[in-house]
Amino acid sequence: MSMPFYVSPEQLMKDRADFARKGIARGRSVVAVQYADGVLFVSENPSQALHKVSEIYDRIAFAAVGRYNEFENLRIAGVRLADMRGYAYDRRDVTGRGLANAYAQTLGTIFSSGGEKPYEVEIFVAEIGDAAEDDQLYRLTYDGQVADEHGFAVMGGAADVVAAHLQEHYVPGAPLEDALRVAVAALGHTESEDRVIPAGALEVAALDRTRSQPRKFLRLRESRLAEILGERGPTEADAPSAEDRVAGSGPHQSGVDDPADPTDQVSGATAPLEDPVTGEPPVAPPVAPPTAPPGEEQAPVDPASPGEAQPPAPQPSAPEPGQEPGTGQPPAPGTPPPGPGEV
Amino acid sequence: MTPMSESRLPTSFMTPGTSSFADFLGVQAPDLLPSRRAVPSGDAGDLAPHGTTIVAATFAGGVVMAGDRRATMGNIIAQRDIQKVFPADEFSVVGIAGTAGLAVEMVRLFQTELEHYEKIEGTTLSMDGKANRLAALIRANLGLAMQGLAVVPLFAGYDLVAEQGRIFSYDVTGGRYEETAFHSVGSGSLFARGSLKKLYREDLDAEGAVTAVIQALYDAADDDSATGGPDITRRIFPVVHVITAEGGARMPDEEVSAIADRMLASRMQRPDGPAAPLT
Numbered sequence: 001m002s003m004p005f006y007v008s009p010e011q012l013m014k015d016r017a018d019f020a021r022k023g024i025a026r027g028r029s030v031v032a033v034q035y036a037d038g039v040l041f042v043s044e045n046p047s048q049a050l051h052k053v054s055e056i057y058d059r060i061a062f063a064a065v066g067r068y069n070e071f072e073n074l075r076i077a078g079v080r081l082a083d084m085r086g087y088a089y090d091r092r093d094v095t096g097r098g099l100a101n102a103y104a105q106t107l108g109t110i111f112s113s114g115g116e117k118p119y120e121v122e123i124f125v126a127e128i129g130d131a132a133e134d135d136q137l138y139r140l141t142y143d144g145q146v147a148d149e150h151g152f153a154v155m156g157g158a159a160d161v162v163a164a165h166l167q168e169h170y171v172p173g174a175p176l177e178d179a180l181r182v183a184v185a186a187l188g189h190t191e192s193e194d195r196v197i198p199a200g201a202l203e204v205a206a207l208d209r210t211r212s213q214p215r216k217f218l219r220l221r222e223s224r225l226a227e228i229l230g231e232r233g234p235t236e237a238d239a240p241s242a243e244d245r246v247a248g249s250g251p252h253q254s255g256v257d258d259p260a261d262p263t264d265q266v267s268g269a270t271a272p273l274e275d276p277v278t279g280e281p282p283v284a285p286p287v288a289p290p291t292a293p294p295g296e297e298q299a300p301v302d303p304a305s306p307g308e309a310q311p312p313a314p315q316p317s318a319p320e321p322g323q324e325p326g327t328g329q330p331p332a333p334g335t336p337p338p339g340p341g342e343v
Numbered sequence: 344m345t346p347m348s349e350s351r352l353p354t355s356f357m358t359p360g361t362s363s364f365a366d367f368l369g370v371q372a373p374d375l376l377p378s379r380r381a382v383p384s385g386d387a388g389d390l391a392p393h394g395t396t397i398v399a400a401t402f403a404g405g406v407v408m409a410g411d412r413r414a415t416m417g418n419i420i421a422q423r424d425i426q427k428v429f430p431a432d433e434f435s436v437v438g439i440a441g442t443a444g445l446a447v448e449m450v451r452l453f454q455t456e457l458e459h460y461e462k463i464e465g466t467t468l469s470m471d472g473k474a475n476r477l478a479a480l481i482r483a484n485l486g487l488a489m490q491g492l493a494v495v496p497l498f499a500g501y502d503l504v505a506e507q508g509r510i511f512s513y514d515v516t517g518g519r520y521e522e523t524a525f526h527s528v529g530s531g532s533l534f535a536r537g538s539l540k541k542l543y544r545e546d547l548d549a550e551g552a553v554t555a556v557i558q559a560l561y562d563a564a565d566d567d568s569a570t571g572g573p574d575i576t577r578r579i580f581p582v583v584h585v586i587t588a589e590g591g592a593r594m595p596d597e598e599v600s601a602i603a604d605r606m607l608a609s610r611m612q613r614p615d616g617p618a619a620p621l622t
Contacts, residue, residue: 049465051465054462054465056462073359074352074357076356076357076359076463077352077357078352079459079463080356080367080371080459081352081356083455083459084364084367084368084371084372086455087364087368087452088372088375101350102350102351103352105351106352106357109351213433
């Protein structure tokens with residue numbers, strides 16, 4: 001007979017939150033900026049096909065960071081919900097608030113259900129009105145929380161660094177060109193340097209209320225971006241990132257094993273469960289140096305099941321410098337730590 | 344309508360699969376599909392207004408479609424200013440003849456279908472793909488058509504790959520036929536087509552093509568009681584859509600009325616319209 005281990009609800013939720021937060025911080029940031037004629041989305045995305053920013057309905061757009069397959073599912077569900085509602089009622093009856101609510105309920109239910117892996121995604125839902133005061137920008141986190149954002153918002157990657165840069169340079173009610181320049185500069189900004197992101201590696205889209213068609217969503221192509229951004233000096237593409245690999249693949253494994261952090265995904269860690277004999281709580285497991293170097297005692301990688309509830313087996317990788325030793329304390333929500341290779 | 348009231352998105356919404364809105368609706372809310380409604384047996388054709396004549400013609404660099412504004416119920420004019428030509432998406436337009444209510448609903452479904460595909464797949468359907476989807480919607484309506492509630496559309500658009508305007512006609516069983524140069528559907532279509540035969544030339548520009556279809560609609564209204572001519576007292580003129588490589592738009596009423604006024608002025612001199620050379 002197997003003995004069921006007791007895990008406190010607090011610990012369970014904390015583990016799930018840490019798991020989701022780590023996945024989100026691994027990708028690159030997405031910036032949403034309100035400007036005079038609507039809402040602008042800017043992200044660094046070398047892929048021309050796998051979009052992070054998409055159209056949902058006439059005046060509603062969607063942007064996401066995290067695992068591609070998960071937010072793509074949410075996007076398609078949103079398009080279906082919006083189209084169905086617009087067809088059953090009227091196009092004006094499709095609202096960003098309704099969509100944000102549906103997403104919040106969905107993410108919240110998945111997060112708290114024991115049977116499902118929490119989604120490693122964070123989402124913006126934006127809706128434009130007839131005037132700038134009516135524009136709405138919602139941020140939804142992996143656990144289904146909704147925040148009403150004003151002015152600008154950043155998610156994914158080193159969100160706090162980008163947000164700090166925007167806080168300094170953002171001007172409310174700016175024209176599209178100025179808003180774009182500020183957002184692109186913020187994305188290239190890190191604590192150590194300011195990088196010039198090539199126009200071809202940017203994914204930019206906007207909800208523009210000055211468009212004559214009912215569908216207000218438009219993508220800004222590379223030529224238009226280059227024209228607006230002008231000469232900015234030598235460009236430098238971002239280093240390869242985990243999310244550049246096969247879409248929907250498991251998260252990139254890196255960093256050192258930290259026995260104090262039961263949620264890190266490097267092998268050798270103490271299992272995030274209490275010791276059945278001593279009854280030690282999982283919150284503070286005995287701190288001991290890792291006995292096995294990373295790379296040993298790995299479970300075989302199963303490529304057929306990338307979306308398992310358990311974190312996939314790590315891939316051998318050298319500990320990367322720059323990874324701060326984990327303290328077991330998660331950062332505050334909304335300020336994910338800079339992931340390795342993302343600074 | 345359970346999916347609308349539930350707070351969490353239903354699992355079926357998150358399931359990858361079809362990019363077709365009509366297919367999705369058929370599984371999720373079949374009662375919303377116009378073709379899934381059961382109608383008591385018998386002829387229901389006299390219950391609802393009927394839309395009448397639609398004409399379309401290509402020109403170098405695009406295609407135009409125009410529809411008259413009349414809907415009839417038997418001998419009654421049900422509506423004088425009905426709109427029967429609708430944009431399907433940015434580069435295509437659909438005009439409808441037949442049972443007006445069903446047809447308008449089918450156009451809404453078709454518009455959503457094209458937009459839905461575009462948003463889900465990130466790319467637009469090909470011109471033939473759009474024409475085939477419309478054929479499938481018409482085919483699903485065959486049961487209702489046999490009870491007198493037929494919908495017969497005319498579909499036209501600018502094919503960005505072939506770089507030319509194209510016209511597709513349909514029958515009630517969903518048969519799809521590509522037409523060259525010009526075509527017409529509805530009760531006055533025989534007269535409109537005869538008129539276009541004499542007026543159409545391959546070197547027409549956009550305005551010339553609009554003039555030709557407005558002339559054709561006048562000829563249809565001349566001989567078919569169910570087709571409305573230009574209403575000069577109420578200033579109601581045909582709905583005209585022009586589609587080129589830059590996209591499609593409804594021609595503003597002022598421009599249509601200017602062309603219609605010129606046509607009417609010349610018909611004052613020669614009521615049968617311009618005379619075509621004999622040889």
